[in-house]
Amino acid sequence: MSASKLPESIADFSSRATEWISANLPSTDDPPQNPIELQRCLFDNGFAGIAFPAEYGGAGLTLEHQKVFYDLAREMGRQVPTGTGLMVSVGMLGPTLLEHGSHEAKAKFLPRLLRGDDLWIQLLSEPRGGSDMAGARTRLTRDGDSYVLSGSKMWSTGAHVSHYGLCLARTDWEAPKHRGLSMIAVPLDTGTEGLVVQQTRTADGTLGEFCEEFFDDVALPAENLIGEENTGWSVAQTLLFHERNAAANVGFGYTGWEQSSSRRAGYEPGRLEDLIRTARARGTDGDSSVRQLIADVHIDNTVVPLTSDRIMLGMSLGTHQGQWGSLLKLQYSEGAVERVRAALAVSGAEGVIWDDDEVELDNPGTSWLLIRGGTLAGGSSEMQRNIISERLLGLPREPSVERGIPFNEVIRNQKSPE
């Protein structure tokens, strides 16, 4: 878009979007449509990647337009493309590539990403550590026109069904730990030589979305490097910023709020209703402590989207700058734990025991096993609290024992006897 051309006004966009949504998007009462197909439909009609530049397949508008589009679609009771794969690709990896990728990389990767043709994930955490991400030990070595990757990554969501992973790896072992990292795009197709992707069996006994990857001298073209060599930490910061935003449903990953949990749609979710019905069925609905717990669930369901709306407005007005997504992510994920805690309390023995003919994994007991995943993934609640207190409130940073020390030496110190 040329500098002289102003973006379409919100009002014009809103009426154009309303008309298109009404004619094209399926109702939420219809059978759910494949999110990838829905995404393609948006892309082919100029409504995918609304805040991405047109030259990379986006609509060349703003995050405000994006919010208008999804809010309209939700209010009109239409299906929009959602789900972890698209949320991660479009909400997190897309904006990171946009900020740090070369023109060639963006032209190569972004249109396919925005159309839903390629799903992208992040390859950040390692078996050795999640919160201390800059301590990555996966090795990336330049070899002529290409790079060679070796090591392993863990907790990558959906790697087994994705097409690319953006991988944080160490290129300089003599530099202090944050300054020797690089970011590179790794094709995750089964054909990639030296790559093994395994699903991790989670605490509920299922093979879920989490994966572990092993790289045994995987050769990668040099143009897959995103950002300059040894600037990978800054790329990772961008990625994490968008991850917190996406987890909190703000920014590039915003896809509106389900009308059922919206404050405007009256009383919500099936789930809250289930809690009330469960309490009635067990004869505990007259118990004030049960009532207070159920009310708390409803209060959280109301307060979370309102807080998100406020912060999104603040971001567009400039009153909220920086990593407010951390605050929302903390609120949202800790609230989810409290909801399951309430479900456990309200359902009692029935929530953790079932007969053979009613095997049902979606019960409070099983949910409980995994719910802490939300307060760990994307940066633990403790990391979010560090970010809120240090970056948003300006409190002093944690003292570091590693600052300025070559990473090799940091590792040696860890290995030395106590």
Place this chain on the structure above:
Amino acid sequence: MRLDLTEDQQAFQEAVNRFIATEVPLLTVRDLYENRLGFEPEWWQQAAQLGWTSLFVPEAYGGGSLSGSQTCDAVILAEEIGRGLAPGPFCPVNLVAAGVGASSNAAQHAELLGRLVSGEVIAVWAFAEKAGRWTTDAVQATLTPVGPAQGGLATQSAQGGHQNGGSFVLNGTKHYVEAANAASHALVTARAENGGLSQVMVALDSPGVSVKGGRSVDMTRRFGTISFTDVAVDASALVGTAGDATEAVNRQLQLAVSLQCAEMVGIADRTLEFTLEYGQDRYAFGRPIVSFQALKHRIADMAQWLEACKAVSDELASVLDAQTQDASNVSNSEAQRLAHVAKSYVGEKTTRIVEDCVQITGGIGVTWEHDIHMYNRRVVLDRALYGSPEEHKDELYMLLDSTVENIENITVGTVGAA
């Protein structure tokens, strides 16, 4: 207070902030602790000139809002009052002004409204009774028709506006009446013969009225108990229609919660602000105390709660304005639901924030010398007044419960929660 204030609203906020800082700084608040009324009547008239009394009064009677959104205007003021712990009968006077201003026969009370706006007289709302419950079903005081207009004819008589005295007799005792000692009039909510509610404006020097003064945990807010024994009330004293005031009373209660939530937001915002300043300057073990993660993480939680408090408090004010501007826009149960959510959440979290700030402040935080006890006083008073979070949650549960139908054969084990 909303993030997107108009220029008028911003100027108003700055003027209020300056006025409080210069006319009633915290040192003055300390002095007023010994004052029988808790404020100086001359000062209240100054505040009235600044708009503290006029926001809910229609222009025809000398009032006027800044933006046309009267509640959003008023919460700007309420937040500043919370930040500065300003004295004065802000809440009761504005609740009366709103109740009378919105009534079908406001013109009949034009003279009193004018004197309320100028600050010359103070009228307070007498609602709660001995049990201290702020719900319409708790009203036991009675307003009974006497004389020629008996029984069902009372309503007719009221609408006809009989001026020839002694149409009703008022009996009952009202407790927890803010600023009772400073008031010349009270808007009294009482049960009508038809089982509904009526509201009447009663001069407190009328025969049969007795006012007993009292104090509260707050530095400057005084309360009282007002007894009405066979008080003769003219039909012209009715505010609205006899026996038909329940909806109006509910709106007054919702407005009370809105103003109070805004005040609590101001209290928590200011308390966290000065506690962080203190914690940066206070050293222990060679470091500022707020550099310790144990405190930083508590502070991060407080910042998250505070942001959510602001979001829900603003939403309530906006919904109440939307309801006033177009009653068909927002159902009464939606405003009611949000009022319960707001008071439950804001009441609980702001009290917790101030409490945690006392802990971070250390020993001096429980001395008379440090200002924090004054904030703790106001917030803990607000927590209880107009219903505690626990009471609002019980009410909220009943509201939710009434919307959930029973389903036969519910399988408790399938309660989803994540």
